[in-house]
Amino acid sequence: MNAQIELTNDIEKSFEKGLENKYLLLTPGPLSTSASVRRVMQRDWCTWDKEYNALVQDIRSRLVVLATTQPEQYSAVLMQGSGSFSVESVLGSAIPKDGKILIINNGAYGARMVQMARCLNIDVVELGYPEMQTPQLSDIEKALEDDSITHVACVHCETTTGLLNPIQDIGRIVKAKNKVWIVDAMSSFGGVPMDIADLEIDFLISSANKCIQGVPGFGFILVKREQLQACKGLARSVSLDLYDQWNTMEQHEGKWRFTSPTHVVRAFYQALLELEQEGGITARYQRYLQNQQRLAAGMQALGFEMVLDQHTPQSPIITTFLYPNEADFSFQALYENLKQAGFVIYPGKVTDLNCFRIGNIGEVYLDDIERLLTAIQHYRQA
Incomplete structure (x- = not known):
């Protein structure tokens, strides 16, 4: 019973903090939502x-x-x-x-x-x-x-x-x-x-x-x-x-x-x-597009190659990257490191390639992409 009371208290405290997320979901959905979207479910x-x-x-x-x-x-x-x-x-x-x-x-x-x-x-x-x-x-x-x-x-x-x-x-x-x-x-x-x-x-x-x-x-x-x-x-x-x-x-x-x-x-x-309120689909598209373009440029600067080439239409929704050509690279290690830094990314789904995916949609902004790139850079340098 005491454990149940403690769990209830923890939940109430999380609401008092404004329903903050522990990490951003950089996935194609489920995705990170606004505090107000989460709040109305009460x-x-x-x-x-x-x-x-x-x-x-x-x-x-x-x-x-x-x-x-x-x-x-x-x-x-x-x-x-x-x-x-x-x-x-x-x-x-x-x-x-x-x-x-x-x-x-x-x-x-x-x-x-x-x-x-x-x-x-x-x-x-x-x-x-x-x-x-x-x-x-x-x-x-x-x-x-x-x-x-x-x-x-x-x-x-x-x-x-x-x-x-x-x-x-x-x-x-x-x-x-x-x-x-x-x-x-x-x-x-x-x-x-x-x-x-x-x-x-x-x-x-x-x-x-x-x-x-x-x-x-x-x-x-x-x-x-x-x-x-x-x-x-x-x-x-x-x-x-x-x-x-x-x-x-x-x-x-x-x-x-x-x-x-x-x-x-x-x-x-x-x-x-x-x-x-954001300005409709056109405004949201522009935000997603900016997220994706900055992510792609930043990841390539860090040595990651995109799966889709420049001639294939790339959506602003999610981007797939190849594993770097390094014998000791571990996606799971990268995943866990980024989760500790406040980000969750997706494993790859392409049949014959070692790759992973990063989404740009949801309550995600350019500042979040910059923080992600910094976290990946620190991981690469560690």
């Missing part, structure tokens, strides 16, 4: 309460307005779970039994979509590339000569490497062939300017704990309204039925079908307000 909410459901409706409206200058074409659906749950919800709800999807795969998250589609017994064509290569548009055109393909999916920012796929160019080809266009913008929406109507995206998928800078617990899908109607009765899952989730929110003014992550939803609303 209130409990009832999922049936009109005030809470009105909050959900406001979030849905704000997301659509963030996404496009033509909001009347789209609606937003919130879905419990991580971003991958939302991806699987779209794949399992949007593609009819006789449908067929082309998935462009040049990283771990494209590969995950392929895995999901196969698990759901969806007829899938995989167009695969090495993790450091952007898709060839001519390959996509050739693949779409198969008239039985009904849907096409691609990851926008592939955080395996930090590569940014050319969704505008791909989308032109997809829509010229009159296919349904699905974009996993998990790590880019809210941090990279885009208009999903101009890009002719039918389904865009993202998550609360990415560039909008909320906390993990739900994802969201921005969908053309006619595509939502076409999903009725197609779902391969009860919990991940995209149409039923949307229809319930529409008919019951923000009510989720099943228990929603209420604290996470309230934190996300606060994060949306803070995005607006």
Whole structure:
């Protein structure tokens, strides 16, 4: 009992200090959030309460307005779970039994979509590339000569490497062939300017704990309204039925079908307000871009080589670096040293390379990048 009392006291003291973080998460999400985003989670909410459901409706409206200058074409659906749950919800709800999807795969998250589609017994064509290569548009055109393909999916920012796929160019080809266009913008929406109507995206998928800078617990899908109607009765899952989730929110003014992550939803609303206060997506993109450019320059000055070359589109979200050519280099030692200095970085995910990743998104500023570079320099010199 005494240990429990001591733990409670420690927690209360941490709140008294302003909910300070022990370290910055330099990852592509979960990411470091503001103290105000964390603070609003200290209130409990009832999922049936009109005030809470009105909050959900406001979030849905704000997301659509963030996404496009033509909001009347789209609606937003919130879905419990991580971003991958939302991806699987779209794949399992949007593609009819006789449908067929082309998935462009040049990283771990494209590969995950392929895995999901196969698990759901969806007829899938995989167009695969090495993790450091952007898709060839001519390959996509050739693949779409198969008239039985009904849907096409691609990851926008592939955080395996930090590569940014050319969704505008791909989308032109997809829509010229009159296919349904699905974009996993998990790590880019809210941090990279885009208009999903101009890009002719039918389904865009993202998550609360990415560039909008909320906390993990739900994802969201921005969908053309006619595509939502076409999903009725197609779902391969009860919990991940995209149409039923949307229809319930529409008919019951923000009510989720099943228990929603209420604290996470309230934190996300606060994060949306803070995005607006920062100056919107364009301002946030500029901050992320400055973070990434300074990080890249500083790391190269310290002897680290970037995985993506200068000809490959590098996102402002996360950057991947090769291990230095030193026999005694240890990523784990670097990781632990940086954690003690107040930073958490990511291990690499490229199949055949020894590498690690550093994210630039979240409540992270140029001063934080400078402090990180100083910490790495001190580690290198020790």
